[in-house]
Amino acid sequence: MPVLQVEAYTSQDWFDREQETIFSRTWQFAGFVEDLSDPGDYLTVQAGLNNILVLLDENKQMRAFHNICRHRGTQLLRASGKRKQFITCPYHDWTYNLDGKLTAVPERKSQFPDLDLDSLCLHKASVGIWRGAIFVHPDPDANSLANWFSPVEPYLGPHKPEKLVEYVEGRSRHEINANWKIIVENYIDGYHLAHLHSATLFMYDHRRQQTGFAGNHFYFYEPLAKDYLAGIENNSPLPLIDSIPKDKIGAYTPMLFPNLGLSETESSWSTFCVIPVAPDKSIVEIRTKVMPASDWQYMTQEWKSWNFFKNRKWDKYGTGDADDPLASGDFMAEDIYVCEQQQRSLKSPYFSIGAIAKDLERAVYQYQKNVQNYVEAR
CATH class of the missing domain: 2.102.10.10 (Rieske [2Fe-2S] iron-sulphur domain)
Structure with a gap:
């Protein structure tokens, strides 16, 4: 069952302790x-x-x-x-x-x-x-940055972000009414990918995910879905990153302790930084790098990918409501919705964790242990 109690997500005292013991003592x-x-x-x-x-x-x-x-x-x-x-x-x-x-x-x-x-x-x-x-x-x-990340290095993607360029228009900032740990736990939850994101992240084979921890860092890999991979040169909406061997292609999405996610995919490399603001409020800042290519190359690639995506149903509930995050076709909007709903539910006297997926949610509770170890070590 959960390692951290509800107070860890709602209490100002817990929040203050995390600022002192985690964020003041990590890279x-x-x-x-x-x-x-x-x-x-x-x-x-x-x-x-x-x-x-x-x-x-x-x-x-x-x-x-x-x-x-x-x-x-x-x-x-x-x-x-x-x-x-x-x-x-x-x-x-x-x-x-x-x-x-x-x-x-x-x-x-x-x-x-x-x-x-x-x-x-x-x-x-x-x-x-x-x-x-x-x-x-x-x-x-401080202990060197190289030492801090060395345990997780073997599990990261073969990307070379130093050779990529930032897609400035893709930079985004999201204010989320949820504790920072709820957002991180959602990021590393392998169970929700095939369900919440069934209409938005269908390009990946969620059944074959490989996950674990290296030190305090969480690592994750899943291959591309077969139909997407079969014509990947045309199906990808962005130019493929040329440093990735075809047998290594997929989604590498680690969460580097305590609060930095990476999204290393076939066509982009992104940072997903979760910034604590208050016990029930966080900011997520996303920055993305892509292959250096001309505007024409990007436009051409988008046109080619249209054949793969054009018949996909983004509104999986058929609501037709453009303001509904679950009908938006945007996996980030889907994630924000469930994180904010979870935060609200913590106030209910009926809230409890009913069961835990033995494999696909195991990372959530290991992560909670890592947080607890830092807070209790002060």
């Missing part, structure tokens, strides 16, 4: 390396209790700092930006260079006559690059 996805190209380019990301600033210094070396002024703790920079020559606090104009060193303090001689600038550099954080993506860790001496 967090921050973006793609191409987000930062010139000295002074920067981005910010929340990692548990910490806001982290990532930038390129004058030598284009990537650095990470805690995004708080050493004077009174005001956040220094917001969101992302380009070509900053220095970092200035908006509160009192204390100024730091791109190496994190404090270089200027207004009225220093009269107000801070004994101030040692060298003693008030920005606090460092850890930053690393893995598969073309930027990750941060609040601890400046």
Whole structure:
């Protein structure tokens, strides 16, 4: 039966403990390396209790700092930006260079006559690059990013995301009224794929899924459905990724602990980042990379795939309601619907888990154990 109790999905105390014990102590996805190209380019990301600033210094070396002024703790920079020559606090104009060193303090001689600038550099954080993506860790001496992901590496797809390009129009952000763990558990639940998504993810053979855990990371693979695979060069709505051998083609969709899903398919490579906002609210940000190809090639591929998809029934319940998420033909809308319904049900005195699929839902409860281990280890 479930490892975590209802309070783990509804309680502010549980949420706060997770921020401290999980998100403040693990590597967090921050973006793609191409987000930062010139000295002074920067981005910010929340990692548990910490806001982290990532930038390129004058030598284009990537650095990470805690995004708080050493004077009174005001956040220094917001969101992302380009070509900053220095970092200035908006509160009192204390100024730091791109190496994190404090270089200027207004009225220093009269107000801070004994101030040692060298003693008030920005606090460092850890930053690393893995598969073309930027990750941060609040601890400046964190275990290496390579070590963090090494257990799951053998189970990932043969994709080379560094050689792909971002499909900017495909970037999306979803506000979901559900606890972050409900969203993650839905992501790794193998039982729902052939049912909730029977009309939207029919391209994959859900009966042959291969799953497990490597360390705290969940891995997943399923091959393409036979009819889709038989004419894959024409059936795929996007150009195929050319680094994938035909015998390795399929859907690799791991969930990297604690909150980053990857979707590595025959024609795309996506990140699925689940961001906790409140006990009953989360944000999912999705970014996708595809093959570098001309607009004409993409248009041609879409035309060719139409023959495979044109007779598919997307509205499996026949409601004809375009606003019904279960009739939308959008698997993300289907997932959001069930996650939000689950969150609402937690308030009912009649809520309980009636049974657990012995194979296809096993990952959900192993994941709960992993979360529990982190929270209880504080």
